[in-house]
Amino acid sequence: MASSLAKPFRRGTSPRVALLPAGGFYALVFALPVVALLVLSFWTANGFKLIPGFTLDNYVKILTSPLYRALMLRTIGVAFATTAIVVPVAFALAYCMRFVFERRGQMILQIILLSLFSGYLVRIYAWRTILGKQGLLNSTLQWLGLIDQPLEFLIYSNTAVVITLSGLLLPLAVLPLYSAMLNVPRDFLEAARDLGAGKAYCLRTVLVPMVMPGLRTAFAFAFLLSAGDFVTPSLVGGTQSLLIGNVIADQFRGIGSNWPLGAAMAFVVVAVMLCSFLAVVALIGRATRW
Amino acid sequence: MDDRIRAILDTKLNAAVSRRSFLQGAAGMATVTMLGGTLPAGAQDAPKLGGELNFLGWDGEHGANVAKPFLEANNIKMNASFQSAADEALTRFNTGGRGAMDLLTPNKDFQLAILKANVELFQPLDLSRIPTAAGLWPAFKDAPWLVRDGKTYGIPMIWGDEPCVYNPKKWDAMPERYTDFADEKYKGQLVLLDDPFGNIWLWATSLGMPEPSRLTAAQLQQVVDAMLKVKPNVVTIGASHGDMADVLVRGDASIGIGGWAYQVMIAKEKGVELTVGSPSVDGTFYWSDAYAIAVDAPNIDNAYAFIDFMTKPESNAALATELASGCTVEAAYPLMDEAIRGMFPYDNVRKPGGGILGTQIVVPPQEPDGDIVGAPAWVEAWQTFKVS
Numbered sequence: 001m002a003s004s005l006a007k008p009f010r011r012g013t014s015p016r017v018a019l020l021p022a023g024g025f026y027a028l029v030f031a032l033p034v035v036a037l038l039v040l041s042f043w044t045a046n047g048f049k050l051i052p053g054f055t056l057d058n059y060v061k062i063l064t065s066p067l068y069r070a071l072m073l074r075t076i077g078v079a080f081a082t083t084a085i086v087v088p089v090a091f092a093l094a095y096c097m098r099f100v101f102e103r104r105g106q107m108i109l110q111i112i113l114l115s116l117f118s119g120y121l122v123r124i125y126a127w128r129t130i131l132g133k134q135g136l137l138n139s140t141l142q143w144l145g146l147i148d149q150p151l152e153f154l155i156y157s158n159t160a161v162v163i164t165l166s167g168l169l170l171p172l173a174v175l176p177l178y179s180a181m182l183n184v185p186r187d188f189l190e191a192a193r194d195l196g197a198g199k200a201y202c203l204r205t206v207l208v209p210m211v212m213p214g215l216r217t218a219f220a221f222a223f224l225l226s227a228g229d230f231v232t233p234s235l236v237g238g239t240q241s242l243l244i245g246n247v248i249a250d251q252f253r254g255i256g257s258n259w260p261l262g263a264a265m266a267f268v269v270v271a272v273m274l275c276s277f278l279a280v281v282a283l284i285g286r287a288t289r290w
Numbered sequence: 291m292d293d294r295i296r297a298i299l300d301t302k303l304n305a306a307v308s309r310r311s312f313l314q315g316a317a318g319m320a321t322v323t324m325l326g327g328t329l330p331a332g333a334q335d336a337p338k339l340g341g342e343l344n345f346l347g348w349d350g351e352h353g354a355n356v357a358k359p360f361l362e363a364n365n366i367k368m369n370a371s372f373q374s375a376a377d378e379a380l381t382r383f384n385t386g387g388r389g390a391m392d393l394l395t396p397n398k399d400f401q402l403a404i405l406k407a408n409v410e411l412f413q414p415l416d417l418s419r420i421p422t423a424a425g426l427w428p429a430f431k432d433a434p435w436l437v438r439d440g441k442t443y444g445i446p447m448i449w450g451d452e453p454c455v456y457n458p459k460k461w462d463a464m465p466e467r468y469t470d471f472a473d474e475k476y477k478g479q480l481v482l483l484d485d486p487f488g489n490i491w492l493w494a495t496s497l498g499m500p501e502p503s504r505l506t507a508a509q510l511q512q513v514v515d516a517m518l519k520v521k522p523n524v525v526t527i528g529a530s531h532g533d534m535a536d537v538l539v540r541g542d543a544s545i546g547i548g549g550w551a552y553q554v555m556i557a558k559e560k561g562v563e564l565t566v567g568s569p570s571v572d573g574t575f576y577w578s579d580a581y582a583i584a585v586d587a588p589n590i591d592n593a594y595a596f597i598d599f600m601t602k603p604e605s606n607a608a609l610a611t612e613l614a615s616g617c618t619v620e621a622a623y624p625l626m627d628e629a630i631r632g633m634f635p636y637d638n639v640r641k642p643g644g645g646i647l648g649t650q651i652v653v654p655p656q657e658p659d660g661d662i663v664g665a666p667a668w669v670e671a672w673q674t675f676k677v678s
Contacts, residue, residue, distance in 0.1 A: 047407050047409075049407075049409075067670070067673060071677055125536075132540050133542050134541050152478065155542060156526040156542065234484070234533075235533065239521055239525075239526065239676065242676045250669060252381055253381055255376065255665050256487075256669035257377070257666075258669075
């Protein structure tokens with residue numbers, strides 16, 4: 001018994017066999033639905049009925065429609081703006097937790113995790129309360145005499161969407177970065193400084209390359225989740241805040257819906273977002289090479 | 291005691307008791323005692339209530355307060371979830387929900403579209419299991435959105451219109467037409483509902499189109515152009531009626547277009563005064579929601595008993611009051627407060643065939659019909675409006 005605990009696999013057991021349960025689960029709950037959605041994207045819809053077949057019409061419509069092109073660009077813009085706030089802030093927070101307040105790092109982590117305990121919708125409505133015309137922020141600024149009229153761009157705007165998404169995604173981005181920084185010995189940074197590296201050079205050529213996996217994950221959380229979100233734009237966005245996720249959701253709602261078109265949109269979004277993600281990660285990799 | 295009599299007594303004793311049903315029950319008991327072993331065969335199959343009841347519909351229509359005594363008396367646990375769009379039930383049904391859904395609350399246009407398209411979602415109702423349905427207003431007994439091939443697919447529980455809901459401290463009245471909302475004085479004051487069909491229909495009506503639910507591509511473009519003139523005045527597009535009410539209550543907008551009188555009640559609870567009114571020339575459209583049972587409903591006995599209970603005059607009056615809507619049961623009308631029943635023109639429902647609710651169609655055809663565009667074109671037009 002003791003030896004079986006010490007050795008998780010019998011000699012000769014392939015690690016691939018050990019991966020079967022997780023792989024099977026992944027295939028069932030992710031790969032299979034994705035393949036089904038891919039097949040669906042080549043079908044057509046007639047009223048409430050789906051018509052099997054193979055046509056590229058849905059993809060042609062998405063790639064040639066000015067409506068969907070405008071939405072895609074807006075979505076990428078909002079996702080990049082959110083990521084540009086979330087990743088640096090999360091990086092700074094993780095850095096402080098690891099190297100500045102090292103003894104309090106775990107406690108700060110628990111506090112950050114605590115914010116995830118409240119529901120997603122509750123947090124969005126909380127942001128609405130903060131950013132609203134008569135919300136906490138505007139009321140405070142008016143009380144302090146800094147403004148006469150409420151700042152209307154704070155709510156029902158793309159600004160509101162970016163602020164809210166940043167607030168929602170920050171805890172998720174901190175986790176991989178903090179985890180990656182825990183693997184960076186303080187000695188490495190001190191050695192670099194001793195050898196004459198400035199703070200910025202040390203950050204760029206030592207710390208960032210060493211935490212690159214965590215940085216990639218944080219970037220993925222912030223960028224991909226904000227690009228796919230459709231609830232936040234619905235609740236705090238204004239009349240110019242519709243994102244591609246909202247239009248995809250519309251394609252799966254009964255009357256007037258078009259599931260095959262929605263499926264094709266989902267794949268186009270995945271492709272565009274994946275390309276954007278890989279391009280940015282490659283850029284960061286190049287910028288931190290030495 | 292005879293098992294059949296015990297079954298009937300169980301049912302009677304576990305049912306919610308109103309004054310009227312108690313009298314009926316007492317009379318029935320005497321009959322049972324007299325008939326003894328000669329009960330009809332149907333009585334042997336008296337449904338056994340209890341267990342679960344899955345509800346997917348509009349918030350409030352599950353009757354959390356009204357149905358509570360019924361649910362408790364029959365040991366029924368209601369699993370309620372709420373839809374944000376009329377067609378969400380169909381999406382859920384087609385994505386694994388079949389066999390796990392009991393009660394639905396479709397609105398009339400959605401139900402009509404489903405029945406016309408012969409799509410599987412609602413099952414025909416056995417009206418002998420809903421005796422209280424005999425008390426519906428004439429308009430709701432044979433309305434075209436409820437009946438297909440002589441079979442009834444829904445029992446209406448409330449009805450009403452989609453008026454403008456506004457802050458009376460800011461506005462004395464609504465303008466004559468929806469297109470008037472393009473005036474600059476409404477800048478930063480409007481909130482719309484995220485409903486392609488309702489909005490396009492209202493603006494098509496405002497533009498004087500003869501059949502606002504049957505538009506050509508050119509007419510649809512004309513409607514979108516008219517709506518775009520109003521868009522600079524729109525603060526946001528509410529995801530649901532509740533969300534729209536929240537925007538109005540917070541004071542982020544002062545007029546909700548395509549609202550619901552229920553929003554006035556929500557606001558009142560939060561200490562905010564709102565009132566209803568529609569453009570005097572354009573008016574608005576009417577809706578009605580019905581209880582329907584999903585195909586392959588797993589708790590069908592509970593579903594029938596629930597509908598029967600909710601269609602009693604007392605229950606219907608209480609639900610209509612709670613949701614600030616029109617009652618669908620004739621005997622419920624005198625039980626309601628004048629302040630609420632006075633909000634709706636009941637002459638419409640005293641006529642058979644659905645009255646104005648039966649003739650006024652808001653949702654376009656599912657597929658193009660000659661020059662007339664289908665519902666997907668309306669959805670795309672609405673998206674264009676939202677993106678522009």
